[in-house]
Amino acid sequence: MTETVRHRDQTNAAAPSRLQWERYAVRRGDRWRDIWMGRLITTIAVSTIAAIILIFLFIGREAAPVLTSAEVHQEVTVAKMVVPLASRAGRPNEFIWQPVSDTPKYSLPPLLLGTLKATLIAILFATPFAVGAAIYSSEFAPPRIRELIKPVIEMLAGIPSVVMGFFALMVLASVLKDTFGWRFRLNATNAGIALGVAIIPVIYTVAEGALRAVPRHLREAAQALGATPWATARRVILPAAAPGIFAGVTLGLGRAVGETMIVLLASGNAAIWSMSLTDSIRTMSATIAAELAEVVIGSAHYHVLFFIGALLFLITFLVNSLGELYIGRLRRRLTGVAG
Amino acid sequence: MSTDSAITSDLSPTDVGGITLTAPILSGRKSRLMRKLSLLPILTGFLTLCVVLMLVVVLWNIIAGGIGGLTWEFLTANPTEGMTKGGIFPAIFGTVFLVILMTIFAIPVGVATAIFLRYYARPDSRMARLVRVAVNNLAGVPSIVFGLFGLGFFVQFVGRGIDKAFYGGNLAFGQPAIIWASLTLAVLTLPVVIVTTEEAMRAIPRDYIEASYALGATRWQTIWHVVIPNSMAGILTGGILAVSRGAGEVAPIMFTGAAYYLPYLPAKLNDQFMELGYHVYVLSTQSPDVEKTLPLLYSTVLVLLLLTFALNALAVLIRMRLRMRYAG
Structure with missing residues (x-):
């Protein structure tokens, strides 16, 4: 504190006399500065609200022509994006994503299915590891090991997604193909596993936070009743923290849906309508990343890519809101218990 | 922690805040094996x-593959022969400039x-809640x-707008450029800093703030002389974490300024740039x-990884010192 006071005396080289200080508790210049800086700070803070609105507006603005523009409708409509199309005369109708062709085709179902496959595999892969590690470090790990797990998770979270994608492209794909004898190196499972590794930290962090937030008296009550650590964890801690674990999985899902570089590098990027988990996939995010750089701005293709972006934005928004909902439920439950 | 099953025999269900502790959870027979x-x-x-192990495998693979090519020349030279040889200096320069x-x-x-959230808005006011929702x-x-x-927004709307207003419609800012890429990343990393x-x-400590007010300082003086100096380490940590995050992001800069290959370094705000990721x-x-590019590629990945990890480690270090300062 003394430092601050000294500092102030130094800055006010022509400091008013003691008498003046008493009369004007705050100098006029200081008061004006206080008011204007307050306004500036408030304006800047409000601009964060503006940022999210601007994102919404500008994605929407570039996506809207898909719904409204007659020019775009000559090439594609929402109806054409969701029904199977004839690729050539005489062949059965199918879903085709073929934006660069004489008659461009923009079927969304293969992209949606690809995104769904990658995301589901990622979640199925990541959840056991992330939740298991969270249970271990909150319930069983000795303090020294717990201190070690944290930086490991932080480092895992710190790996840029392009690096994870690179690893999946160059190493993981070959290992998986050689082990299981799949036809394609780059496929849904390969991308899904890499994606899963990338979202482990998200799930872990939220789940571990929830487990540790379970009030001590619940744990102690169970133990006092003679419950083993296993019974305490399974019957008391896990049910209490369940919304938090769901929240972690949901937020991981939100992250996986929107993740781009990993799937762009590791999934093969073939937009095919197939239920097989070892076929190549093309996700929504990877489609945008791969095609937007080469598209003519203002073309139907350009607007369709923004339309996909808007869908992605909407999906992640809904998924993340669900996650927040679970977190709110957890908070209410735990404070209800403690209160 | 006693596992004596005798005491569990006639326990009635105990309700603890919605979670029912019943005798079966303590029952001996079924879980005896599990207990052991x-x-x-x-x-x-x-x-x-x-x-x-996942972390170790990824790190080990990239370090083993990339360490061999990590020479001074690699870090300071330009790419040559269609980027199959030479170094990655322009990419490093572009990344640093960008962040x-x-x-x-x-x-x-x-x-x-x-x-604003901490010292201006009332915690439960509508404005504070809105800002928090926006940040989330x-x-x-x-x-x-x-x-x-x-x-x-930045390239098509702001950039084109600047061109129309100041450059007579000639192309200057209405194209992908480092300024737009960095602004996009700034919006993306904002939550980390906040x-x-x-x-x-x-x-x-609250005392610091109250002492400042007691001395007759205005709110802004308190923030400028007490709050900001005392949270400098936190601001620094936020900045470093943002840089670490921003340096690793590729998707936001692909269409807003990053270039496949450039024979020159970016010098102006509306230049394009090369970036590591x-x-x-x-x-x-x-x-x-x-196959020919792979060693070079591994080394580039290693540089990117080292950069982000070094920044993260620095952030952890600063945070630890900060914690010690207030603890001690």
Whole structure:
């Protein structure tokens, strides 16, 4: 504190006399500065609200022509994006994503299915590891090991997604193909596993936070009743923290849906309508990343890519809101218990 | 922790805050084996080990593959022979330039927002809640959507607008450029700065603030002379974490300024630039001969990884010192 006071005396080289200080508790210049800086700070803070609105507006603005523009409708409509199309005369109708062709085709179902496959595999892969590690470090790990797990998770979270994608492209794909004898190196499972590794930290962090937030008296009550650590964890801690674990999985899902570089590098990027988990996939995010750089701005293709972006934005928004909902439920439950 | 099953025999269900503790959870017979093996600690411990191994395998692979090519020349030379040889200096330069610009935008805005949330808005006011919701949502937006936003808003709207207003419609800012890429990244990393700064401000003892007010300081004087100096470490940590995050993001800069290859370094705000992450993407997907490029590619990945890890480690270090200062 003394430092601050000294500092102030130094800055006010022509400091008013003691008498003046008493009369004007705050100098006029200081008061004006206080008011204007307050306004500036408030304006800047409000601009964060503006940022999210601007994102919404500008994605929407570039996506809207898909719904409204007659020019775009000559090439594609929402109806054409969701029904199977004839690729050539005489062949059965199918879903085709073929934006660069004489008659461009923009079927969304293969992209949606690809995104769904990658995301589901990622979640199925990541959840056991992330939740298991969270249970271990909150319930069983000795303090020294717990201190070690944290930086490991932080480092895992710190790996840029392009690096994870690179690893999946160059190493993981070959290992998986050689082990299981799949036809394609780059496929849904390969991308899904890499994606899963990338979202482990998200799930872990939220789940571990929830487990540790379970009030001590619940744990102690169970133990006092003679419950083993296993019974305490399974019957008391896990049910209490369940919304938090769901929240972690949901937020991981939100992250996986929107993740781009990993799937762009590791999934093969073939937009095919197939239920097989070892076929190549093309996700929504990877489609945008791969095609937007080469598209003519203002073309139907350009607007369709923004339309996909808007869908992605909407999906992640809904998924993340669900996650927040679970977190709110957890908070209410735990404070209800403690209160 | 006694496992004596005798005491569990006639316990009535005990309700503890919605979670019912009933006798079966304590019952001996079924879980006796499990108790002996203590399955859950072993299982979860094994899963934890797997996570650690995943990290080790990825790191080990990249370090082993990239360390050989990591020479001084590699870091300081230009790419040659269609990017199959030479160094990655332009990509390093571009990345550094990009993140410096990004922090210039992100830190003041992030710190101001944190100050607003902590010292201006009442915690439960509608405005504070709205700002918090906005920040939370911003953190959840996928990075590719930020790329679309950067293109649609900064390049197409702001850039074109500047061109129309100041350059007579000639192309100057209405195209992908480092300024637009850094602004896009600044919006993306804003939540990191806000959250970290706010956390640091929360740690400032109340006495400091109250003493300042008691001395007759205005709110702004208190913030400028007490709050900001005392949360400097937190602001720094936020900035470093933002840089670490920003340096690793590729999707937002793909259409807002990153270039496949440039024979010159970016010098003006409306130049395009090369970037490490984007360089990794380009080399691994568009190289004419992947086998030939692979060693170089591994070294580039290693540089990117070292950069982000070094920054993260620095942030952890600063945070630890900060914690010690207030603890002691």
